[in-house]
Ligand SMILES: [Zn+2]
């Protein structure tokens with residue numbers, strides 16, 4: 190068994206991509222002539238870099254004639270994008286990009302839909318989950334990652350949080366944000382606001398640390414421990430992280446049940462009950478005396494723990510190194526992801542993002558034509574539009590709509606049948 194695709198089959202898919210690009214050229218590329226482009230082929234995300242296009246039209250005609258399987262462009266702006274090595278390109282600025290992938294979060298759904306396959310040919314065992322080795326023979330395993338509504342919603346929730354953060358705290362202009370679906374596992378946000386283009390790598394890291402809530406100085410934020418009593422900023426006027434922390438604490442005390450409080454703060458249910466029963470007094474002290482109450486045996490340690498829980502909950506899970514990389518290249522929005530056949534859809538704004546359905550909106554091959562495929566690797570149950578498919582196992586022969594066939598072949602789990 191192999192997932193070798195004959196040239197004929199690759200060209201069949203390439204022609205589908207081509208037809209799409211002829212109807213729908215890419216539009217949202219700012220400063221196309223200042224970017225470095227990279228392309229990839231079937232099964233290989235990047236096979237060439239240092240490409241350059243002087244206009245969006247040139248780029249689109251390349252997509253329509255050469256039609257690569259993957260297309261990426263730089264976050265950096267260069268005077269000479271096609272020169273190499275990198276130093277000769279003359280970097281003069283870069284967007285800031287954030288990536289939220291569903292596999293960055295450790296979620297129970299991964300154990301339902303990720304597939305592992307034993308690499309030992311004599312064993313060939315497989316199952317669902319992310320084990321580090323085969324459960325039967327302890328050999329190494331290959332993991333095939335899948336997504337579902339649960340993990341993509343998590344990625345979406347983080348993306349929304351970030352956009353609000355950038356808008357409210359950094360006062361960046363949301364019309365300069367390019368939000369897109371990655372075409373596979375998550376979402377990308379690209380900030381093209383002029384004010385950030387020249388930031389150095391270390392300033393970008395600092396910005397990231399602030400978003401991540403790393404190394405926050407509590408005293409500078411107004412939380413001062415004086416003789417075991419926490420003096421706090423006024424909740425009515427607090428801003429930035431001070432406000433986030435206070436909002437979280439007030440909200441949690443008001444709206445969580447005592448069971449939830451006990452679990453979140455790791456306290457006895459009796460203590461949680463006391464907190465709940467006296468919430469008015471406690472919150473009043475925050476507003477009127479600007480302190481965390483030390484009545485009811487609520488110690489400064491208790492409050493410090495509460496503050497840390499607030500920071501943990503309000504911070505975002507982003508890889509700081511990846512977001513401060515000023516030379517990287519990333520998928521071009523409005524181009525097709527060659528590992529799924531889905532579009533890396535540009536998403537207009539936060540409201541459109543909230544409504545975005547990653548298993549419908551980016552699906553571009555929706556003809557009713559049916560195609561026979563042979564399953565070469567087990568797949569979990571998955572959804573496209575409103576229909577569910579699978580689970581499938583080795584050697585299943587199934588007849589599915591063209592778009593589903595292309596998706597499974599590109600994902601490397603099926604082959605076209607003749
Ligand atoms: Zn095995």
Ligand SMILES: [Zn+2]
Nearest residue numbers: 298336337340
């Ligand atoms: Zn999932």
